[in-house]
Amino acid sequence: MPFQVSLSGLNAASSDLNVTANNVSNVNTTGFKRSRANFMELFATGLQSVSSNATGQGVRLASVDQQITQGNIDFTENNLDLAISGDGFFTLNDGGATTYTRAGAFGVDRNGFVVNATGARLQVYPEQGDEFNTGQLEDLRLITTDSAPQASSEVEAGLNLPADAIEPGVAFDPDDPDSYNHTRSVTIFDSLGTEHQATYYFRKTANDNEWEVHLQINDDPVGGAELIEFDGSGSLIDPPGGTLNFGIWTPPTGADDIDLDTDFSNTTQFGSAFTVNNLTQDGFASGRLIGVDISEEGVVFARFTNGQSDALGKVALTSFANPQGLEKIGDTAWAETFESGQALRGEARTGSFGVIQSGALESANVNLTEELVNMITAQRNFQANAQMISTADNITQTIINIR
Structure with a gap:
């Protein structure tokens, strides 16, 4: 015995x-x-x-x-490396089977899908308006096409026009600097993403606290002269609300007409110096993908050369009542079992799912x-x-x- x-x-x-x-x-x-x-x-x-x-x-x-x-978090230089500080698991699509992992070393395959070393695709909640559809999973795929351009529709002009300016002695002529007091230009975009130069000319009138504003786009006059007026303290009183519209301009590129509003609500008439505090517009050209950012909430943003970013989805996390009951299936992945309990879908920074750290990996x-x-x-x-x-x-x- x-x-x-x-x-x-x-x-x-x-x-x-x-x-x-x-x-x-x-x-x-x-x-x-x-x-x-x-x-x-x-x-x-x-x-x-x-x-x-x-x-x-x-x-x-x-x-x-x-x-x-929880394992230690080691930082890397790859934005697609993800680590979870919490109880959640990354959700993967492995050839149609749903698997789970804590190993967040992801990359991109030749079709633009975000995958791990075995080719299993990272699952995200798709964007739905300003929210994400947490009732649906889809493969995370990076955009491989250019970001669409946006035509300019508004210019914000924060200027100071000198209170001691005098009316020019000649009629307005954009080619004659003596016919206006000041000028500034800003680059705008049409619906095809083509750049155009919008130039504003400011000319003092004979009336106190009153100025003429002229607009030209690519040396083409847009509408006629518009007036802006200030009160005795230098604050804008006309036009009401501070917005001027000079009219429609048709680009020669075949793009849609540009209907540009100019907001002068932050323009003042103080002192003796002409200053430009702000001159911005809301259009942009098309852009190429240059990188991916992932927030602590798991939102995946594609960054483009035009300064824009698009949300591609939100990383789907999964937790289990008994994670020790998960079945090991190799390659640092697990499968749901009866002992683990049903998979509970969720989002980062909610419940016990944890926080997602981009550019980091969880060590053993x-x-x-x-x-x-x-x-x-x-x-x-x-x-x-x-x-x-x-x-x-x-x-x-x-x-x-x-x-």
Whole structure:
């Protein structure tokens, strides 16, 4: 009987060494979760098993439990590297099967899909207006086409016109600097993304606190002169609301007509210096994809050369009532099981799903020092059980040699 008991001990120590060796071998595996071997005592069935004097029959491996605890966050220089600080898992589409992982080392395949090393595609909630449809999952795909241009529709002009300006002595002529007091230009865009120069000319009138404003686009006059008027304290009083519209201008590129509003509400008439505090417009040209940003909430933004960014989706996170019950399927991925409970979909920064860190990876939660101590302990257990077998063999040999 000691042979069988000690043999079970050898098997248990060997299993413990296997679990420890697997932990040590994956110490540098991104998103890896260490395991722990649990053992149970064996008793023979029958009447003897209920006796307080029953002798145990050895040991068996009861389970290998995963330790789903947080690993350290290591920062990288790749925006598509993602780490979760919390209980959530990344959701993946692996050839039609839904899998889960904590390993956030993602890249882009030749079709623009964001994938891990095995080609499983990262799942996101699609954009729906200003929100995200959390009831639907889709593969995250980076935009490979140019960002569409936007035609200019408004210019914001924050200027100061000098209060001591005098009326020019000649009629307005954009080619004659003596016919106006000041001028400024701003680049605007048509619906095809083509640049045009919009130039404003400011000319003091004979009336106190009153100015003429002329607009030309690409040297073409747009409408006629418009008036702006200030009160005695230098604040704009006309036009009401501060917005002027000079009329429609038709680009020569075949683009849609430009109907440009100019907001002078932040324009003043103070002092003796002409200053430009703000002169901006809302149009932009087409742009090429130059990068991807991912917020702590998991929103994926595509950045373009025209300074614009588009939301491509929101990273879908999943949690489980019993993450230790997940089935390991290799490649640092898990599958849902009955023991894990049903998958609960969610978003970063909500509940216990955690926060997403872009440009970072979660390292394995393996404590190498602890594993080496476990290895020594398992080795001693193996040696002790082997010695027990040797002792039992000596006893058996002694009995056989009795004459």
